[in-house]
Amino acid sequence: MRPLARRMGRLGTETAFEVLARARALEAQGRHVVHLEIGEPDFDTPKPIAAAGVAAIERGETHYTPSAGVPELREAIAAHLKRTRGLGYDASQVIVAPGAKPIMFYAILALVEGGDEAIYPDPGFPIYASMIGFAGGTPVPLPLREENDFAPDLDELRRMVTPKTKLIILNSPHNPTGGALSQEAVREIARIARGNDIWVLSDEIYADLLYEGRHVTIGREDGMLERTIVLDGFSKTFAMTGWRLGYGAFPKPLVDPVTKLVTNSVSCTATFTQRAGIAALTRRPPEVDAMVAAFRTRRDVVVAGLNEIEGISCRRPSGAFYVFPNVTKLGLGNAATVASRLLNEAGVACLAGTAFGAAGEGHLRLSYANSLENLQLAVQRMREWVRSARSTPVRS
Numbered sequence: 001m002r003p004l005a006r007r008m009g010r011l012g013t014e015t016a017f018e019v020l021a022r023a024r025a026l027e028a029q030g031r032h033v034v035h036l037e038i039g040e041p042d043f044d045t046p047k048p049i050a051a052a053g054v055a056a057i058e059r060g061e062t063h064y065t066p067s068a069g070v071p072e073l074r075e076a077i078a079a080h081l082k083r084t085r086g087l088g089y090d091a092s093q094v095i096v097a098p099g100a101k102p103i104m105f106y107a108i109l110a111l112v113e114g115g116d117e118a119i120y121p122d123p124g125f126p127i128y129a130s131m132i133g134f135a136g137g138t139p140v141p142l143p144l145r146e147e148n149d150f151a152p153d154l155d156e157l158r159r160m161v162t163p164k165t166k167l168i169i170l171n172s173p174h175n176p177t178g179g180a181l182s183q184e185a186v187r188e189i190a191r192i193a194r195g196n197d198i199w200v201l202s203d204e205i206y207a208d209l210l211y212e213g214r215h216v217t218i219g220r221e222d223g224m225l226e227r228t229i230v231l232d233g234f235s236k237t238f239a240m241t242g243w244r245l246g247y248g249a250f251p252k253p254l255v256d257p258v259t260k261l262v263t264n265s266v267s268c269t270a271t272f273t274q275r276a277g278i279a280a281l282t283r284r285p286p287e288v289d290a291m292v293a294a295f296r297t298r299r300d301v302v303v304a305g306l307n308e309i310e311g312i313s314c315r316r317p318s319g320a321f322y323v324f325p326n327v328t329k330l331g332l333g334n335a336a337t338v339a340s341r342l343l344n345e346a347g348v349a350c351l352a353g354t355a356f357g358a359a360g361e362g363h364l365r366l367s368y369a370n371s372l373e374n375l376q377l378a379v380q381r382m383r384e385w386v387r388s389a390r391s392t393p394v395r396s
């Protein structure tokens with residue numbers, strides 16, 4: 001058999017789906033597992049949004065649309081970005097896709113090739129490094145350290161930039177740490193990008209899930225609209241993960257090439273899904289704000305609960321729905337060992353920080369997109385497991 005294309009060896013994956021499979025296997029054996037591994041809201045899609053999708057199907061909106069999306073949705077997205085973030089993209093610069101993830105895929109494929117370097121946050125969403133490598137580029141991790149509140153060290157970023165640097169990826173609020181970029185950091189990163197002619201992919205999928213301060217977007221900085229792709233979607237804010245609906249706002253020269261990538265890959269996004277997206281943006285049902293308020297309460301409960309466990313310390317993140325506790329002082333092994341033992345011995349599914357890059361060592365990522373009751377149960381199980389694991393001598 002002839003071998004696979006070499007680029008397949010450079011493709012990574014998302015560990016969350018593997019841990020979910022392991023957790024399901026335990027459940028199939030009758031074990032109870034609290035699921036804190038997957039990053040998706042536990043809420044259902046608000047009824048008015050779902051109803052708009054259903055009504056579109058019933059009206060027969062089940063045909064192809066233009067590859068970049070239906071004009072009404074592209075307009076609603078441009079208006080939303082203007083209203084909520086002051087971004088001046090025209091509707092013609094918005095490209096709709098089946099989820100925000102494909103926007104990452106398209107942007108990186110369109111910009112990065114052999115000989116290029118692309119800087120991405122570490123820890124960070126695993127698909128960034130995977131796609132940079134797949135496209136033939138060199139992934140350059142920008143460490144986000146706990147002592148810096150998971151913000152990038154800008155001197156370090158400056159030193160990382162070379163003439164080969166083609167792209168910088170930002171993600172704020174951030175998965176997996178929940179950290180958010182400050183206005184000062186964004187301004188400085190914009191200066192670096194402009195000064196070195198670098199494109200920026202700004203992943204703002206958690207922009208609406210911010211519990212302190214205001215979301216800052218690099219697209220607002222001087223001259224940055226011309227070099228910034230803003231990535232966002234409906235999965236998180238509107239609890240629409242399974243609908244598959246996301247978008248990118250692109251600098252003008254990227255619109256046609258990326259639209260061609262859409263035509264070559266998926267043709268277009270489901271029509272009725274796009275109709276549901278219009279309802280989400282134009283009506284913003286009250287359920288959305290109730291969901292955000294619930295996440296904030298859960299964050300506070302989880303952070304307080306984790307900090308009460310001896311050997312675990314957890315910063316209070318300002319956004320998204322993840323906590324990234326430090327577990328090094330437990331003395332129970334590296335992050336992967338602790339995560340795996342928590343699943344097998346305590347029935348708590350979470351991810352090792354290293355699932356998000358080497359800089360995530362010593363941390364776990366817990367998603368608090370779960371009920372308060374389950375979160376409390378998870379913290380209680382973790383507390384009991386830590387107590388018993390630390391009192392059991394390690395076998396050598």
Ligand code: PLP
Nearest residue numbers: 099100101125175205233235246
């Ligand atoms: N960007 C980040 C940082 C994410 O965490 C996720 C999903 O987990 C996505 C993008 C992709 O979201 P979507 O479901 O819209 O593809």
